[in-house]
Amino acid sequence: MHCRPSPQKPLTERTERTSCQPSAGRRWAVLGIVSVALFLISIDGSVLFTALPVLSKDLGATAGQQLWILNAYTVVMSGLLLGAGTLGDKLGHRRMFLFGMAVFGVASLACALAYSPGTLIAARVLLAVGAAPMMPATLALIRLTFTDARQRNTAIAVWSMVSVVGAVVGPVVGGLLLEHFHWGSVFLINVPLIVAAIALGAAVIPRDEPDRSRPWDAVSSLLATVALAAGVLAVEEAARVPPSWAKVAAGLAIAAVLGAAFVRRQRRLDDPLLPLDVFAIPRFTAGVVAAVVTLVAVSGLGLVVAQRFQLVAGYSPFQAGLLLVVLAVGALPSSLVGGMLLNRIGERAPIVWGFAVGALGASIALLGVDSPGWFVAGLVVTGIGLGAPASVASSAIVTSVPASRAGMASSVEEVSYEFGNVLATAFFGGGILFVYGLAVDLPAGAPAGAATSLNEALRVSSDPRVVSAAMDAYDTAFTVVLAAVALVCLVGASVVSRLLRETAPGGADEPGGER
Structure with missing residues (x-):
């Protein structure tokens, strides 16, 4: 089925880009x-939360290499997403989706066969190169396939639910596979599913009519990628004990200079990679903020909970991952x-109240760290709170602009979620190392490496005094992260409430958007 463009209006003026629908x-x-x-994309962003301790031991990865094994995927994907979505508008989202899946497979x-930290990081970069064209294409294809507003909102809610659930159950999948197989199995499982999805996608997904006249700016995409990577490097270095402040300053300077160059370039281009005027649309900007905050909270919890309960409480990878399923249990109904x-009801109420409930849940988990029942209850409440903002944010972003810019809007939506993932990994992953370094009180004669991280302390020493001191310090850092998650949710609620305070429920407040 090949839908051809309607001749009545030029592409940029149409409500929908095709004149026939499946x-x-x-x-x-x-x-x-x-x-x-x-x-699969969402799982690969979090599956290593439970696999990281095992593969780090097998590959001999340092604390810094561990962060980049996690970060390489999300940083590179975030930088490429804007360019990939716009390229989808130019070349066709179906084509980008199938191409991305092939690279991803x-x-x-390559990840499953990695034999060193360096090769795994390189393979994770290639994984991001495959995921980048897939992610905006998934949402753009929904935007272009579902013309009925109510059906589209339901489809986007399902899409958002899948994204959140994938991020949450990734550690469970990783833990379950690690119970029986080598750590490479967490990547190898993707291959048969990708092959099946490519075959079905080629047969079922309708061809969309691309706008080949639209330019594509590779320079802007490169600027965004390098600026983001430099910022993450700076955060990672700042978390070291002691940090190299020269490296921190250099990373921040590069991120600031290239970020400013990206903004100037977008303002100068006739057809920018990211038209900055879309951020003047309250629904669009509120959706971006909500998406970032949601993933900061979900990924932050996933990262620290999975590792804390393995390293401190002695859970198996599967048990630690299973603990995170309760987040999905709460998020599923509220997302739909x-x-x-x-x-x-519009976007304001579900986002603001969702974040408020999420903050309450994180607070309950914080107070119940030593009580499994209360901790699980806190995670359930957190999931209930974050489910609604996840689905509503996606719809707000994508439906705030005309369908002819579906790829751009989808890219921004994806960048928002991935940027939240990057922030969570960088700030909470780095922050837990920073607080650990400040809080750890090692006995005399302890190996120097024990002061850098709990993983390293368990690797270099079996002295019960060293292990106990390291675990106490990690628990201190863990409680700080839980408190930070609650604070992030409250800040997100406040910002979105202000952005949408004059938005009428149930209707679009921008001429380019639609319900």
Whole structure:
């Protein structure tokens, strides 16, 4: 099925980019296929939370290498997403989706066969190169396939639910596989699913008509990628004990200079990679803020909970991952309800109240760290709170602009979530090392490496005094991160409330957007 553009209006003025639509069954089949792809991408962002201690031991990865094994995927993908989405507008989102899946499958195999920290980091970079064109294409294809506003909001809610659930169950999948197989299995499992998705996608996904006249700016994409990587490097170095402040300053300077160059370039281009005027749309900006905050909270919790309960409480990887399923249990219903009620109540209420409930849940988890029942209850409440903002944020971003810019909007949505993931890994991953370094009180004669991280302390010493001191310091850092998650949720609620204070529920407040 090849839908051709309607001749009545130019592409940039149309509400929808195609004049024919697939059948109802085919529309939901498209949703199923892109959801599978999104699920794999989301899992790969968090599956290493439980696998990291095991693979770090097998590969001999240092604390810095561990952070980049986690960060390489999200940093590179975040930098490439804007360019990938705009390229999808130019070349076609179906084509970008199938191409990205093929690269993702090859990269998954490369990750599974990695034999050193360096090769694994390089393979994770290639994994990001495959994921970058896939992610905006998944949402753009939904945007272009579902023309009915209510069906589209429901489809986007399902899409958002899959994204959050994938990020949450990634540690469970990793833990389950590690119970029985080598750590490379957490990547190898992607390959047969990717092959099946490519075959089905080629048969079911309708061809979209690209706008080949639209330019594509590779320089802007490169500026965004390098600026983001430099900023993460600076945060990582600042978390070291002691840090090299010269490296921190250099990283921040590079990030600031290239970030400013990116902004200036967007303002100068006739057809920018990211039109900055979209941030003047309150719904769009509120959606971006909500997406970032949601993933900061979800990924931050996933990172520290999975590792704390393995290293301190003695859980197996699977048990630690299973603990995070309760986040998904809470998020599933609220994500779907938020999407289905969006036309009636608008974005402000589900996002603001969702973040408030998320902050309450993180606080309960913080107070119940030593009580499994209360801790699990806190995670459930946190999931209930964060589910609605996740689905509503995606819809707010994508429907605030005309369908002809579906790729750009989808890219911004994806960048927002991935940037939240990067921030969580960089600040909470680095922050827990920083607080650990300040809090640890090692006995005389302890190996120097024990002061850098709990992982390193367990590796270099079996002295019960050293192990106990290291675990106490890690628990201190863990409680600080939980408190930070609650604070981030409250700040997000405040910012979104101000942005949407004059937005009418149930209707679009921008001429380019639609419900």
